[in-house]
Amino acid sequence: MKILVIGSGGREHALVWKIAQSPLVKKIYCAPGNPGIAEIAECVDIDPVHIDGLYNFALKQKIDLTVVGPEDALMAGITDRFREGRLQIFGPTKRASAIEGSKVFAKTLMRKHGIPTADFKVFEDIKQAQKQVTTAEFPLVIKADGLAKGKGVFVCKTPEEAHQHLEDIMKEKIFGHAGDRVVIEEFLSGEEVSILAVTDGNTILPLSSAQDHKAVYDGDKGPNTGGMGAYSPVPLVTQQLQFFIEENILVPAIHAMKRENRPYKGVLYAGLIITSAGPKVLEFNARFGDPETQAILMRMKSDLVPILLLAEKNMLGDAEIEWNDGASVCVVMTSKGYPDAYEKGIPISGLETIKESNHLRVFHAGTAMKGGKISTNGGRVLGVTALGNDLPEAQNMAYGAIGKLSFAGAHYRRDIGAKAMCRK
Template sequence: MKILIVGGGGREHALVWKIAQSPMVKKVFCAPGNPGIAEIAECVDIDAENIDGLYNFALKHKIDLTVVGPEDALIAGIVDRFREGHLQIFGSTKRASAIEGSKVFAKTLMRKHGIPTADFKVFEDIKQAKKHMTTCEFPLVIKADGLAKGKGVFICKTPEEANKHLDDIMRDKIFGHAGDRVVVEEFLSGEEVSILAITDGNTLLPLSSVQDHKAAYDGDKGPNTGGMGAYSPVPLITEQLQFSIEENILVPVIHAMKRENRPYTGVIYAGLIITSTGPKVLEFNARFGDPETQVLLMRMKSDLVPILLSAEKNTLENAGIEWNDGTSLCVVMASKGYPDLYEKGFPISGLETTRKLTHVQVFHAGTSMKDGKIVTNGGRVLGVTTLGKDLQEAQQAAYGAIEKLSFAGAHYRRDIGGKAMHRKN
């Protein structure tokens, strides 16, 4: 088989790494890819949102299966275009991807179909939003409606903070048209986890539990990011809790999408908070998470390709997943200043050394080649991912590998996996 992966970040590097191991696969392409991906696949200079270019490439090169990483391509309709041309592609359609593309749509869907989530109101007018907040209890949460690269959610502890973020989103348009509408919702207390599942629209194949670390700094301080690290599995998620999440959230949302004439295929990602009254949905995403994908694929013993094909061919009821024992953990090395302004172009050292480490994979998230050297080219630069017999071993291996890597201004959290460690102690 010939496989095309769409995207060029850490998630896509992990997908290429895993898919290239399949005995079913003869050749892997990645568009646009990155220097890390280029070591194991052929990178193609086509942007992830250039749907016509990607379609024509897949047609010309007789690609057997295309796997979509970024949400932008899904929301732009890449799956619809490929299926119209009878090309196999793994992902959600444009209409189905609205579950991530519009928080207003997702929240309204959950309210209509009884899927547990925070109470909320939607506003298109900033004055009405500010007036509403004079009646609210704090903290509260403000979310930009559209895509904001994981940065459009603000926990506001005071009315002053809330007004500032509303001004940023709706008046100053820091997220462009993604901020034309906002969701103002109640703040939920609890611990956050992610549960991803692969679906063909009828059958659901849940993946293992993951805990992401969204905040930029240790102790969950600082602004939200696209994710500073993750680990899997999550001790908090017992078999009983996993069953509850599947029965009350994952299965109902797939049925809800079907009833709304938006049949859902691909990956459904539920960002959850485990409250005192049970799991509730913070957000849905329409694709593999980042850095969740890195730790999940590090742990996955099964061949991923047959699973993706089963989802595409509507035969997922025959599929299953076997996991490696132990824990996988990923620590993101980011550029100084991320998620706000940061500089690019700094040489990265130590990559050759980390290649020799066992049970360690350094996935490239924001890198490029300059004068024959790999340099920083994004906010999140590397995802140092490990597999250990337990959380402590995986954590030690990740931070040990990080000591061998360096670039100017490198920033990373030093407490990835800490919540689970404290719970065990």
């Protein structure tokens, strides 16, 4: 088989790494890829939202399956284009991707179909939104409606904070048209978990639980990011809780999308918070999470490729997944200043000292080759991911490897997985 992976981040590096292990696969392309991906796949310089370019490439190279990483490509309609041309592709259609592309759509869907989530109101007018926060209870949460690279959600502790964020989103347009509408919702207390499931639109195949760490600093302090690290599995998610999530959130969401004439095929990512009243949905994403994918795939014993093919062929009921009994940890190293302004082009040292294996990988997220040297090329630069017999061993391996890596201004959280350790 020939497989094309779309994207250039740590998630895509992990997907390429896992796909490359399949005996079914003879050749992997990645568009556009990165220097880490280039070690195991042929990178092609096509932008993920250049849909015609990707389609023509897949057609010419006789690609057997395309796997989409980033949400931008899904929102641009890559799945629709490929399916129209009878090319196999794993990922939801543009209409189905609205479950991530519009917070308003997702929240309205959940309310309509009884999927547990926070109470909310939608605003298109900044004055009405400001009037709402003037009399609301705090803390509360403000979300930009559209895509904002994981940075469009704000927990506000005071009316002053809320007014400022509304100004930034709706007036200053820091997220462009993604901020034309906002969702203002109640703040939910609890611990967050990520549950991803492969689905063919009828059947779901849940992946192992993971916990993302969105805040930039230790102790969940500072602004939200695209994700500073993750671990898997999450001790909080017992078998009983997993079953409840599947029966009351994942399955209803798939059925709801079908009833809304938006059949959903691909990966459905449920960002949940486990409250005293049970699990509730914070957000849905229409693709593999980043950095959850790095941690989850490190634990997956099964071949990923047959699972993706069965989903595409509406035969997911025949699929099974075997997991490693241990635990995995992914720690993200970022550029100085992230998630705000940061420099690019800073040389990275120490990569050659890491002895990679199926138990330790350095997934490239934002890197580029510059003058024969790998340098930083994004906010999130590397995802150092380890698999251990238990969480402490995985932590030690990941942070031990980070100790060998350096670039000017490098930042990373030192508490990835700490909540699970406390729980034990």
